[in-house]
Amino acid sequence: MQTTIASVTFEHPIFNAAGPLCVTTEELNAIGNSSSSAIVTKSCTRTSRDGNPEPRYRGVPLGSINSMGLPNRGYKAYINDTRVLKEHKKPIILSVSGLSLEDNCTIITAANASDADLLELNLSCPNVPGKPQVGYDFEQTDTVLAAVMKIAKKPLGVKLPPYFDFVHFEQVAKILNKHNVAFVTCINSIGNALYIDPVLEEPVIKPKGGFGGLGGQYIKPTALANVRKFSELLDCPVIGVGGIEKGVDVFEFILAGAHAVQLGTVFMEEGVGCFERIRKEFEDYCAKKGYTSVEDFRGKLKTL
Numbered sequence: 421m422q423t424t425i426a427s428v429t430f431e432h433p434i435f436n437a438a439g440p441l442c443v444t445t446e447e448l449n450a451i452g453n454s455s456s457s458a459i460v461t462k463s464c465t466r467t468s469r470d471g472n473p474e475p476r477y478r479g480v481p482l483g484s485i486n487s488m489g490l491p492n493r494g495y496k497a498y499i500n501d502t503r504v505l506k507e508h509k510k511p512i513i514l515s516v517s518g519l520s521l522e523d524n525c526t527i528i529t530a531a532n533a534s535d536a537d538l539l540e541l542n543l544s545c546p547n548v549p550g551k552p553q554v555g556y557d558f559e560q561t562d563t564v565l566a567a568v569m570k571i572a573k574k575p576l577g578v579k580l581p582p583y584f585d586f587v588h589f590e591q592v593a594k595i596l597n598k599h600n601v602a603f604v605t606c607i608n609s610i611g612n613a614l615y616i617d618p619v620l621e622e623p624v625i626k627p628k629g630g631f632g633g634l635g636g637q638y639i640k641p642t643a644l645a646n647v648r649k650f651s652e653l654l655d656c657p658v659i660g661v662g663g664i665e666k667g668v669d670v671f672e673f674i675l676a677g678a679h680a681v682q683l684g685t686v687f688m689e690e691g692v693g694c695f696e697r698i699r700k701e702f703e704d705y706c707a708k709k710g711y712t713s714v715e716d717f718r719g720k721l722k723t724l
């Protein structure tokens with residue numbers, strides 16, 4: 421069940437998403453020691469950030485809502501970590517989320533000399549007050565990619581917000597193809613959702629008046645739609661993320677066209693054991709179907 425993205429081979433297609441439990445060196449080593457097939461770092465900014473005030477994450481019945489606000493140790497710490505994480509002998513993906521184009525260029529220039537295998541530029545965090553999601557501004561996306569692709573010496577992919585309109589898919593895909601991005605990860609959480617506790621008559625998280633990114637089961641159909649559309653429109657591999665909780669979910673994402681998948685909410689709720697459980701469930705499901713490699717069914721979703 422190996423898969424390849426930008427010439428980097430993954431032992432199987434299931435690894436962590438930039439988001440939960442990948443901030444500290446200990447957390448990253450725990451991912452390295454788990455059955456995750458890669459190690460993705462928390463999206464890093466130029467300087468360290470405490471993030472938004474707590475409570476800023478809540479598991480809710482069908483998923484999660486968060487407004488973490490990119491708490492991270494700053495890019496230099498993650499670049500240093502790549503040297504140590506290399507010992508786990510699995511691909512390392514450095515997630516980058518500079519708060520300006522200049523910051524992104526600085527981080528990517530430094531990342532060229534790191535031990536990361538791939539760079540994932542996060543254009544879609546909905547949780548930094550005063551910073552709109554770049555992926556919803558197509559002109560800015562074009563400008564950012566023109567600048568960073570000139571600098572990046574490692575394969576650089578982008579993490580996108582969810583889109584909901586076929587015209588938007590086409591417009592974004594045209595930009596991504598023009599800049600030859602190495603891969604696309606979709607989707608980030610559905611931004612600015614509101615979850616209300618009716619007993620307490622208040623939202624369940626504090627930042628931004630309770631507005632936050634929705635993850636988990638709520639968003640799986642939207643994530644599948646984004647994977648499907650982008651895998652049809654793009655010249656590069658797509659990594660799916662959004663609501664994967666079981667092995668059969670992985671199967672569905674690959675059937676829709678994904679080369680790999682990332683785990684967010686389920687990792688936060690279950691811890692590193694989710695990688696082995698979901699991998700086993702996925703392999704058992706494939707075996708039942710008689711499939712021995714992801715190429716047997718990737719993108720082969722039937723139509724009615």
Ligand code: SIN
Binds near residue numbers: 463486487491545
């Ligand atoms: C956050 O730190 O706010 C979540 C990460 C993201 O949405 O990109």
